[in-house]
Amino acid sequence: MKIKYKLFISYLLIVAVFVLAGFLINTNVANIGGANKDVAANIIIDNHAKNYEKGGSYLQTGVYLYVHDNKEMGRQHISEGTELMRTSRNGLKNSLTDPAMLADLAEIERLEDRVLEASNNIVKAADKKESAALIEQNLATLQGRVVALNLKSSVLVDKARENMESSIERSKTYGDTAIKITSYASFASVVISLLVAFVMASLLTKPLRLLTETANKVSKGDIHAKVEVSSKDEIGDLAESFKRMINAFKIMDALSREK
């Protein structure tokens, strides 16, 4: 094989080692990216669930204000609370993938309907100027439902936090692994590259050294020195030419002795 091909193959081998190292590092970096995405998704779920709770409280406050002669502000709070719950519900529907959490959300939606139902009943009762006792009783019902809604939402918050913590832990583990793999891969790449370079240098210089030794012997008069180079590259060609030259010396020497 020609020297240029030997060098090219060594180069490819070294490149392959570095590409493999890069691939290993990249795989771990991709894992870190995946864990970080999970963290971000759980932060979003956590925010939506908290907003759900906030929406319920807004609504409850609005109803209380509405009943206690602050209808304008009460209506505004009711509207904001309803809107906040609606937005959070839609946000959660888009973010959740875990079947257990989706089941929790379905339960929360059911509770939301009941909160809205209680809220509407109170508003209607207040508009009809029903007895204070009935309204207070309905307010207590609303409070109970809002508490139930908040409790269920807090289940989602807790689960989201658990998932977030586990994703952070995973990300940390991947980070540690990535650091280790990067160190090992860099070290291995350097060692393998040095090894390949050393082997290639030896393969190329050994026949040259042998040829030089023979040339030195011949130049000092030892025409029986043997050329022990059998490589198939340009150095092998050079060795063949050199053998031919030594043969010529031997023939000339024999012919001159005959005369």
Added chain:
Amino acid sequence: MTLNETVINILAEDLGPSAKSFFARQCKAHLNKEPESITKQDLDELAKWCHNGVKLILGDDIADKVNKKILSLKSQ
């Protein structure tokens, strides 16, 4: 290319620049001919003497190789 040039080329593959002198020596000493005057009829004898000469100086391997190559010229 004449026959003697072809033989010299064959010998030069292993004997290098000494091929011409070696060939001339074999022709004159053993075939009693000038190198330019050899014919295909001389090839058997020439191959034998070249074989003997090369064998003494360079060994069996090269001698056999030279012998075969010279004999192969008969069929060309």
